[in-house]
Amino acid sequence: MLWRHCAKSGSIETNINSLKHQMKRRFIILLSALFIVGCTQNNTTHIEAAEKYFQARNSFQFDEIKKLIADSLTIVEGDHKMYYSQDSFYEMFKWDSIFQSSYEIVSLEEIDEHIIASIALSSIRNRFLKNDLMTCLYKLSFESGQIAKIESLDCHNADWETWENRVNKLVEWIALNHPELDGFIHDMSMKGAINYLEAITLYESK
Numbered sequence: 001m002l003w004r005h006c007a008k009s010g011s012i013e014t015n016i017n018s019l020k021h022q023m024k025r026r027f028i029i030l031l032s033a034l035f036i037v038g039c040t041q042n043n044t045t046h047i048e049a050a051e052k053y054f055q056a057r058n059s060f061q062f063d064e065i066k067k068l069i070a071d072s073l074t075i076v077e078g079d080h081k082m083y084y085s086q087d088s089f090y091e092m093f094k095w096d097s098i099f100q101s102s103y104e105i106v107s108l109e110e111i112d113e114h115i116i117a118s119i120a121l122s123s124i125r126n127r128f129l130k131n132d133l134m135t136c137l138y139k140l141s142f143e144s145g146q147i148a149k150i151e152s153l154d155c156h157n158a159d160w161e162t163w164e165n166r167v168n169k170l171v172e173w174i175a176l177n178h179p180e181l182d183g184f185i186h187d188m189s190m191k192g193a194i195n196y197l198e199a200i201t202l203y204e205s206k
Contacts, residue, residue: 076151098193099123115140
């Protein structure tokens with residue numbers, strides 16, 4: 001009887017060890033599969049990421065943009081540096097979208113792990129400021145495969161003198177005739193963009 005009991009116990013122990021071994025194998029296989037999927041998803045080249053970014057800007061798809069930008073994004077325009085979280089960049093995105101901005105890719109080139117993008121810009125605001133269509137160069141820098149910095153390098157066909165003159169005339173006219181909208185030029189919220197658009201409409205219909 002004792003022999004039979006020991007034999008039975010040994011059989012149970014063998015089954016438990018076999019079960020543990022199977023579970024371990026399944027865990028390793030699952031872990032490997034997740035690793036492969038993760039690598040596949042993150043295998044986007046810098047060129048592809050830049051292309052997807054501007055396509056998403058052009059089609060107003062912030063959910064796609066969010067996948068491509070880092071948690072902290074730096075925008076450089078001349079001497080000005082602006083730092084955004086994904087949430088604060090979304091606010092800027094909404095401001096820009098009010099003007100129905102478009103970003104058409106002219107060319108993308110990778111240089112030293114950075115992307116130099118030539119982009120044709122158009123918007124209601126640019127048309128009012130007599131700078132539509134502008135073609136601008138941007139330098140995109142990456143961290144861990146995500147866009148971490150966008151630098152404005154040059155807008156070779158921009159007429160900044162006309163731009164500034166049109167802005168000044170609009171701001172002065174609004175301050176005199178529609179003071180309820182005064183300050184729109186510095187308001188980078190969605191409401192500020194709506195006020196900016198209303199200011200343009202009122203100015204052009206005066």
